[in-house]
Amino acid sequence: MRRKSHKRQPPVASVNSTETRSRPEPASFLDVRELRIHFDTDDGLLRAVDGVSFELEQGRTLGIVGESGSGKTVTSLGIMGLHRSRRARISGEIWLDGEELLSAAPERIRQLRGQKMAMVFQDPMSALHPFYTVGAQITEAYQAHHPKTDRRTARDRAVEMLNRVGIPRADQRVDDYPHQFSGGMRQRALIAMALINDPSLLIADEPTTALDVTVQAQILDLIRDLQQEFGSAVILITHDLGVVAELAHDILVMYAGKCVEKGPATKLFTAPEHPYTWGLLGSMPRVDRAPQERLLSIPGNPPSLIRLPQGCAFHPRCPFADRNGEKSFTEVPELTGASDPGHQVACHLPPEERRRIFAHDVAPRL
Amino acid sequence: MAARRGPRRPAVTAYIIRRVVGAVFLLFAVTAITFAIFFLVPRLAGETSTQLAAQYVGRDPSPEALAAVEKNLGFDLPLYQQYWQFVQGIFAGRTFQYGPDPSYCQAPCFGYSFKTHLPVWPEIAERIPVTLSLAAGAAVIWVVVGVAIGVLSALKRGSLFDRLSMGVALAGVSLPIFFTALISLALFSYKWPIFENLRYVPLTEDPVLWAKNLVLPWVTLAFLYSALYARLTRAGMLETMGEDYIRTARAKGLTERRVVVRHGLRAALTPLVTIFGLDLGLLLGGAVLTETAFSLPGVGQYAVQAITDNDLPKIMAVTTLGGFFIVVANLIVDVLYVALDPRVRYS
Secondary structure (H helix, E strand, O other), X not given: OOOOOOOOOOOOOOOOHHHHHHOOOOOOOEEEEEEEEEEEEOOEEEEEEEEEEEEEOOOOEEEEEOOOOOOHHHHHHXXXXXXXXXXXXXXXEEEEOOEEOOOOOHHHHHHHEOOOEEEEOOOXXXXXXXXXXXXXXXXXXXXXXXXXXOHHHHHHHHHHHXXXXXXXXXXXXXXXXXXXXXXXXXXXXXXXXXXXXXXXXXXXXXXXXXXXHHHHHHHHHHHHHHHHHHOOEEXXXXXXXXXXXXXXXXXXXXXXXXXXXXEEHHHHHHOOOOHHHHHHHHOOOOOOOOOOOOOOOOOOOOOOOOOOOOOOOOHHHOOOHHHHOOHHHHOXXXXXXXXXXXXXXXXXXXXXXXXXXHHHXXXXXX | OOOOOOOOHHHHHHHHHHHHHHHHHHHHHHHHHHHHHHHHHHHHOOOOHHHHHHOOOOOOOOHHHHHHHHHHOOOOOOHHHHHHHHHHHHHHOEEEOOOOOOEEEOOOOOXXXXXXXXXXXXXXXXXXXXXXXXXXXXXXXXXXXXXXHHHHHHHOOOXXXXXXXXXXXXXXHHOOHHHHHHHHHHHHHHHOOOOOOOOOXXXXXXXXXXXXXXXXXXXXXXXXXXXXXXXHHHHHXXXXXXXXXXXXXXXXXXXXXXXXXXXXXXXXXXXXXXXXXXXHHHHHOOOHHHHHHOOOOOHHHHHXXXXXXXXXXXXXXXXXXHHHHHHHHHHHHHHHHHHHOHHHHHO
């Protein structure tokens, strides 16, 4: 396992990084600072995650939102220490409960994985091993961190967890193979597997994307209930703002490997300040709108992470990029405080201009 | 929701019965095609049953003698009757009116050699242990070596070990057996006489000498297959280790060894079982090149002899036997799959 920590590297284009770096003790339960995950590819350096920072307390849910390829999954795999490619260059700091993960020994990370931090993946169809029973796979997760327990106890624990996540007749279904489970049940089983060791951090990476709409709601309810029950910190990764609206206390919007806006969920839904967030909100279909009304969509595609556009990475798709001279085309915007405390946005538009555009042009159409 | 739990035994039994029935049909098809190739095709090409009979009689036979042989061996009968007699001979034995006295040929009967006039089956039966010894020993070596190298190569992809072993594997796949066999003989039997006077000694007679004399053939044969299996295992492992369920296994916090062995290898090796079954079945029908190169009196060598002599009953027997081994190996693999891949149990 290769986890390279390049802490001595000078931070790239970040003014306040020296200040955050010098902070001796992490205040939050999970404290990610200036996380950079770059990959050496044959075409050049791919900046999948480029200086993302956030904090998360236990009992809170952080929603990370963005299009495919914005770096959401790469970020979460980085926290879990699951980037194994020799081409991955990881730098920054990840503090989990007072322990820095990027400089920790691989064996230590392995102990934390599945124990203190657990992850639920996007596609429940392929995330379970086809050759082993669901019960055996869940039991394995328990025994990996409780080597002294006998199989009977571990199995009972697996049945208990399957019960808890709402698998009917769990004591019988525990011996089923994954292909005998429906998609929703597999995702429940994976959640049971992730929660069996009572982790204090749960990362759910698009947990509902591959599921039917009716099942999606059930899974989200389940995650919320379990969080209230276990009090873990939850990172919910999704491209669907509707999903985070239900669950997240805080939201972080990612675009091209950077955080473009973050803040309390209520603020991001009522007073978003980044044009990209406006676009995301606008592309949410709503039933209370007239059917002939078109969704506000974001034109174009996410940029290549190897050759990012100059200046603000969003400028080629931003309808307001030319409102402040050349700045958006030449200068990378910093993440700075917005109108409310805890709300930050990376945009060159002057704050009052942003609020005016949102109030007049965007909000009426949402 | 239907009650679906635990392996459904009736489904498994039905699956196995289907496979066995299929295998029996396949065996019939093999004998029928073999028979057709050797009896129907010559006839279509204009050969008469008298010419066929002529091969059993000495030089310059009298027409009466020919006619007698033709009648006694049943060559004058319609082909389907001949085929039936052939099948009957295999399962129940048959009586030939060959020569002045009728002779009973015990099951499995493949008839008499054109050349020696001896029954074919005892000769083959004597040779099966030789081929079996060769194939089984080589199989053990190549599975262990091939899989080990393949796994290590996949895990250390792009490393010196990977490149080196894959280079050697490429050579192993490309070099023909008769070349590697002769090289190994030249080196280890003549230049450095470690394995001298190679001849087959039955296992029951002297296990040590049996093994010692088979080392070179084993290694030579296993070299080719190890190379093949190393490449297959490597490809399989690379594919499997990129699967989502491997990421899940790591996310659980399993040790890397457990991730590789229990989750990766298990999935990567299952398809290899199919190939292994076929390869072994094929070899049991006669490792022609290896047996010839090392002068091992096995089924393969017998087959070569039979073809050189144009000895039809022998060729028929060897071909049928080869088909039998492949069909049986396939059947075993199919049944084994029930245990290996739970998805088979339910489809």
